[in-house]
Amino acid sequence: MFAYFIWTAPNPFITSDDLLKKDTMNRLNTQISGIRLDNPFILASGILDENGYTMKRVLDEGAAAVVTKSIGISERSGYRTPVVVEIDGRNMINAIGLANPGIDNFGEEMKIARESMKPVIGSVFGSTAEEFALLSRKMEEYGASAIELNLSCPHVKGFGQEVGSDPDLVESIVGEVKRSVKIPVFAKLSPNISDILEIAKAAEKADAYVLINTVKAMAIDIYARMPVLSNSYGGLSGPCIKPVGIRYVYEVKRETGKEIIGVGGIRTGEDALEYIMAGASCVEVGTAVHSDGRDIFKQLSLETGKIMKAEKIESIREIIGAAIRK
Amino acid sequence: MMHSEVINVEENTPTVKTIYFEWKQEAKPGQFIMAWVPGTGEIPISLSSTDTIKSITVKSYGPASDAITKLTKGSRIFFRGPYGRPFSTVRGPTLLVGGGSGMASLRPLITKDSDAIVSARTAAELLFSDRIKGGKVFEVTDDGSAGIRGNPIDALGTIDLEKYKMTYVCGPEIMLKKIYDFLNSRQIRAEFAMERLMKCGIGVCDSCSVDGFQLCRDGSIFSIEEMRGMTEFGRTKLTESGRRIYLNY
Ligand SMILES: Cc1cc2nc3c(=O)[nH]c(=O)nc-3n(C[C@H](O)[C@H](O)[C@H](O)COP(=O)(O)OP(=O)(O)OC[C@H]3O[C@@H](n4cnc5c(N)ncnc54)[C@H](O)[C@@H]3O)c2cc1C
Ligand SMILES: Cc1cc2nc3c(=O)[nH]c(=O)nc-3n(C[C@H](O)[C@H](O)[C@H](O)COP(=O)(O)O)c2cc1C
Ligand code: FES
Numbered sequence: 383m384f385a386y387f388i389w390t391a392p393n394p395f396i397t398s399d400d401l402l403k404k405d406t407m408n409r410l411n412t413q414i415s416g417i418r419l420d421n422p423f424i425l426a427s428g429i430l431d432e433n434g435y436t437m438k439r440v441l442d443e444g445a446a447a448v449v450t451k452s453i454g455i456s457e458r459s460g461y462r463t464p465v466v467v468e469i470d471g472r473n474m475i476n477a478i479g480l481a482n483p484g485i486d487n488f489g490e491e492m493k494i495a496r497e498s499m500k501p502v503i504g505s506v507f508g509s510t511a512e513e514f515a516l517l518s519r520k521m522e523e524y525g526a527s528a529i530e531l532n533l534s535c536p537h538v539k540g541f542g543q544e545v546g547s548d549p550d551l552v553e554s555i556v557g558e559v560k561r562s563v564k565i566p567v568f569a570k571l572s573p574n575i576s577d578i579l580e581i582a583k584a585a586e587k588a589d590a591y592v593l594i595n596t597v598k599a600m601a602i603d604i605y606a607r608m609p610v611l612s613n614s615y616g617g618l619s620g621p622c623i624k625p626v627g628i629r630y631v632y633e634v635k636r637e638t639g640k641e642i643i644g645v646g647g648i649r650t651g652e653d654a655l656e657y658i659m660a661g662a663s664c665v666e667v668g669t670a671v672h673s674d675g676r677d678i679f680k681q682l683s684l685e686t687g688k689i690m691k692a693e694k695i696e697s698i699r700e701i702i703g704a705a706i707r708k
Numbered sequence: 709m710m711h712s713e714v715i716n717v718e719e720n721t722p723t724v725k726t727i728y729f730e731w732k733q734e735a736k737p738g739q740f741i742m743a744w745v746p747g748t749g750e751i752p753i754s755l756s757s758t759d760t761i762k763s764i765t766v767k768s769y770g771p772a773s774d775a776i777t778k779l780t781k782g783s784r785i786f787f788r789g790p791y792g793r794p795f796s797t798v799r800g801p802t803l804l805v806g807g808g809s810g811m812a813s814l815r816p817l818i819t820k821d822s823d824a825i826v827s828a829r830t831a832a833e834l835l836f837s838d839r840i841k842g843g844k845v846f847e848v849t850d851d852g853s854a855g856i857r858g859n860p861i862d863a864l865g866t867i868d869l870e871k872y873k874m875t876y877v878c879g880p881e882i883m884l885k886k887i888y889d890f891l892n893s894r895q896i897r898a899e900f901a902m903e904r905l906m907k908c909g910i911g912v913c914d915s916c917s918v919d920g921f922q923l924c925r926d927g928s929i930f931s932i933e934e935m936r937g938m939t940e941f942g943r944t945k946l947t948e949s950g951r952r953i954y955l956n957y
Contacts, residue, residue, distance in 0.1 A: 430922070432914040432950040435940060439920025451914070451950065459948040463750040463772075464742075466908045467709070468788065478913060483951035490952055603709050606746035606786060610709060672912050675925070 406687030412698040414641060414663050415566035415589040417501050417527050419446035421683045422654060422698055426645050426668035427452055427505040427530060427570070428478065430676070434494025441498035444679035448495065449666060450488070452505040452532040453521070454541070455513055457484035462612040467601045472649070472673045473620030475599050477537045477613035480507060485520045492524035501527035503568070507541050511551070511558035522563045529563060531555065533585070534572035534595035536617045543572040543595070549584035556585045566590065568643060573626050574598045582634050590641035592666065593630045597623050620669040621647040628660050635661025636706050649674060651685030658698060659705035709744060711786045714779050715761070721833050724809060725777045726756060726765040729785050735762065736794030737816035738901060738929040742909040744786040745775040752906040752924070754813030754878075755790065765812035765835070791909050795899050795929050800873040801843075805860050805887060807879025811835040813901050814878050823872075825863045827879070830854075859883065861890050869896050877901070885942030885957040888935060898932040904945060915946065 410421040425448040430436045437448045460481025467475045482488070485506075495502045504521030506529060508514045518529045533552060535542025545551055552569070559567050569585040570592035571578060582591060596617025601610050609615075627646025635642055644662030648654050649670035657665050670678045695701055716728040735758045743764060744750040749772035756765040768774040779785060795817060804814045804824040811826055812835065818824075820842035827847075828834045831854035837845050846863040847855025856862050860883060869875065869891070877887050878901035891898050904916040904923050911925035919938045921927060935941055942957040 429912045430914045430917070433917045433920075433946055436914050436917045436920045436922075457949045457951060460907075463907055464744060466910065466912065468910060474910075474912075476908075476912075478907070481907075481949050483947075483949045487951045491950075603711075603746070603786070605711050605784065606709075606744075608746055610744070612749070669912070672910050675911070 406683070406691065409690045409695065409697055410683055410687055412664050414643060415528065415568070417447070417566065419501070419664055421446045422658065422664035422686070423679050423682050424449060424503070424643065424664060424666045425671075425679075426666035427532065428476075429668040429671050432482075432491070434491035437491070437495035437502065438498045440676055440679070441495070441500045443676055444683060445500075446664070447501035447503060447527070449503040449505050449530050450492070450495075450526075451482060452480055452507045452535065453482045453485050453488050453517065454480060454507050455485060455517065457487065458482055464610050464612060467610045467616070468672075469601065469620070469622075472669070473618065473622045474669055474672060475601055475611065475616040475618050476596070477611045477616035479613060480535060480538050480541060485517050489524050492521075492526065496525050503528045503530050505530040505532055505570070507532040507535060509540050509545055511554040514555045515558045515562040518559045518563050518567070522565050526565060528566040528568055528589075529559060530568045530570050530592055531559065531588070532570055532595075533581075534570050536572060536574050536596055536598040537613055537615050543574055543598075546572050546581065547575045549580055552581055552584040553587075556587045560587050568592050570595055571630075573623075573630055578630055578634060579637055582638055586638070586640070588640075590643055590663070591634055591638075592643045592645060593634060594623070594627045594646045597626060619646070620673070621649060621653075623647045624653060624656075628656055631657055631662050632660040632706060635703050636708075648682075649678065651682060651687075651689050654682060654686050655689060655701070658701055659703070661703040661706060663698070663702055709786055709788055711784050714781055714783050714785055717779065717781060720765065720835055723777075723833070724765060724767045724835055726763050727776065727779050727785060728757070728761055728763045730760065731762045732760055733790060735790040737797070738795035738813055739790040739792045740813070740909075740928065741787040741789035741791065742906075743772075743776055744788070745772050746786060748772050748775050751776075752791075752909060754901070756812045756815045758816045765809065765815070767809040789909070791924055792928050793926065795876055795901075796874070796931075798873040798897075801871055803867070803869065803872045803875040805864070805875065805877045805879070806835065807860060807883040808833065809835060810879035810883075810901070812878075814876055815839060817876055823867075825860050827860045827863075827883075859886065861886055864890055869894060873897065874899065881942060881955065882957045888932065888942070891932060892936070899929050900932070900935060902928050902930060902941070905948060915948070915950075918945075
C-alpha cells in the first residue's frame with residue numbers, strides 16, 4: 383500500500399488516475415485573481431507547508447496550489463507542546479504559535495516547492511504595514527504566485543487577529559503591500575471579530591478575501607484540571623466550523639462582490655460546492671488532511687467532479703455565489 | 709487525551725526507566741504514543757510493550773522526558789495514540805539492531821528466534837540486552853567498557869545477515885544512515901524506525917516530514933526500499949522553527 387505513495391508519477395493527478403476523465407478536469411478548473419488552478423482545492427496555511435519537499439508532494443498528489451505556513455520577519459520556535467488537541471477524530475484545536483524560520487531562511491523551501499510547477503502562495507504575518515510589505519516583497523522574489531496576509535491567527539499576542547481587528551491598521555497594511563508587489567494579494571480574515579464587513583471594507587484593496595481562519599477555542603482535561611494546549615487558547619478547525627465559514631463567505635460575497643477563497647471544515651465534495659455556492663471561487667483545505675490523509679485532494683476532485691456531472695454543472699464559474707439571495 | 713494509572717516502574721539503566729500502565733487498546737510494535745506531562749510538555753515515545761499492559765521506556769533528555777522518568781507507581785500517565793505505521797512482523801529468525809534508547813521500540817519484537825546488536829556509549833547504558841531470550845546478543849560500546857568497542861557496523865560485519873528474515877533497526881539518525889549504507893547493497897529485508905521532531909503526531913504540522921512523508925503517520929517505520937532515494941534522510945532536517953539544517957551523515 384505504501385509503495386503506492388512512493389512510486390506515483392510526478393503528476394499522478396493527470397497521468398495515472400483514469401477515474402478522472404478529461405471531462406471532469408474541464409469542469410473543475412478555475413481561477414483566482416488570474417491564477418489558473420487545475421481544480422478548486424488549495425492546501426491551507428499551517429498544514430504540511432513548512433518543508434518544501436512536503437509542499438511539493440502535496441502538489442504532486444493533487445492539490446491545485448499550496449499556501450505556505452505563515453512566515454514572519456524573525457525566527458520563532460512556536461509554543462511548547464501540546465500544540466494540538468484532537469476532538470472527535472475530525473476536528474482540532476491548535477496553537478502552534480506561528481513557528482517559522484524567518485523570511486530569510488524560507489527561500490530554499492519555496493524553491494523546492496516550486497519544482498512542482500504549480501502555484502505556491504506565500505502566507506505572511508507581521509505587526510506593521512512595513513513588516514508586511516517587506517515580507518511580501520521577499521515572497522514575490524522567492525517566486526510566490528500570490529500573497530496571503532495572515533490578519534487572523536487567533537492565538538499569538540501582537541499578531542494575526544490582534545492586527546486584523548483594527549480597521550485602520552488593516553487598511554494601511556493592505557495598501558502598503560499592494561503598492562509593494564505585482565502579484566495578487568489575498569487578505570485572510572478572522573471570524574473572531576464583531577463586524578467582519580467593517581474589516582473586509584478596510585481590506586478592500588486586496589484582490590480577494592480568504593475566509594475563515596480558526597475560531598478561538600479551548601479544551602480542558604478534567605483529570606489534569608487544566609487546559610491541554612500549553613498556550614491554553616487555540617483555534618478550532620474542522621467540519622464543526624463549516625457553518626460559520628459558509629455564513630461569512632455568503633455575507634461578504636453578497637455585500638462586496640469580491641473574489642473569495644473559502645476555508646473551514648471542508649472534507650467532501652458537497653462541502654466544497656456549498657462554499658462555492660455561498661460565493662467562493664475556490665477553497666482551501668486544512669484539517670481534513672488529518673482525518674483523511676494527503677489523499678484528500680484527489681478524493682475531493684473526484685467527488686466534486688461526480689456531483690457536478692450529476693447536477694449538470696459545466697464549470698465552477700457557473701455556480702459561484704449561486705445560493706446568494708439578493 | 710487518555711490517562712491511566714502507572715502500575716510499575718523499572719529502572720533499566722542509570723538514565724532510563726520503563727513505566728508500565730494498563731491500556732486495552734490494540735497496538736503493534738513500532739507504534740508510539742504522545743505522552744503528556746501536564747504543565748510541562750508532550751513528547752512522542754514508542755511503546756516498549758504492546759500487550760494489554762503497555763509500557764514506555766524513556767531516557768531523560770529534557771523537561772518532559774525527565775518528568776516521565778520521575779513518575780511513580782500509582783501516579784497518572786496522560787497520553788494519546790497509538791500512532792504510526794508499525795514494523796512488519798515475520799516468522800523465523802530476526803536481527804534487532806538498537807542504539808541507545810532505540811532498543812525501547814524493538815523490545816516488543818523480541819522472540820526466541822531474535823538475535824540482537826545492542827549498542828550504547830558505555831556498558832551501564834546498554835538497554836535490554838538481558839531481555840534477549842534464546843538468540844545471540846552482540847554488545848557494542850563506544851568506549852569498549854563492554855563487548856565490541858566501536859559501533860554497530862563493527863558487529864554487523866561479523867554476522868551472516870542472509871539468514872535473517874528481517875533486520876530491524878532503531879537508533880539515532882547517524883547510526884541509521886551508516887547501517888543503511890552498509891545494508892543497501894545487500895539483498896536483505898530491513899526496516900528502520902526513523903526519528904524527527906514531532907509536534908502534533910497526527911500528520912498536520914509538518915515538523916516530522918522526510919521527503920514529504922510524515923513520520924508520525926506514514927512512518928515512523930520505513931523499509932529499506934522506501935528509504936532509497938529519500939533526499940532528506942541522513943542529510944538535512946528542520947528545527948523547531950522550521951529552519952533547514954544540514955546533517956550530512
Ligand atoms: C517516534 C518517536 C519515538 C520515540 N521513542 C522514544 C522512546 O521510546 N524512548 C525515548 O527515550 N525517547 C524516544 N523518542 C525521543 C523522545 O521523544 C525525545 O527524547 C523527547 O522528545 C525529548 O523531549 P524533552 O522535552 O524531554 O527534551 P527536550 O527539551 O526536547 O531536549 C533536551 C535536550 O536533549 C536533546 N535531545 C532530545 N531528544 C534527544 C534524542 N532522542 N537523542 C539525542 N538528543 C536528544 C535535545 O536536542 C536537547 O538538547 C522518540 C521520538 C520519536 C519521534
Ligand atoms: C495546525 C494548524 C496550523 C495553522 N496555521 C495557520 C497559519 O500559520 N496561518 C494561517 O493563516 N492559518 C493557519 N491555520 C488555519 C487554517 O489555514 C484554516 O484557516 C483553518 O484551519 C480552517 O480550515 P480547516 O477546517 O480546513 O482546517 C492553521 C490551522 C491548523 C489546523
Ligand atoms: S508530528 Fe506533526 S506532522 Fe508529524
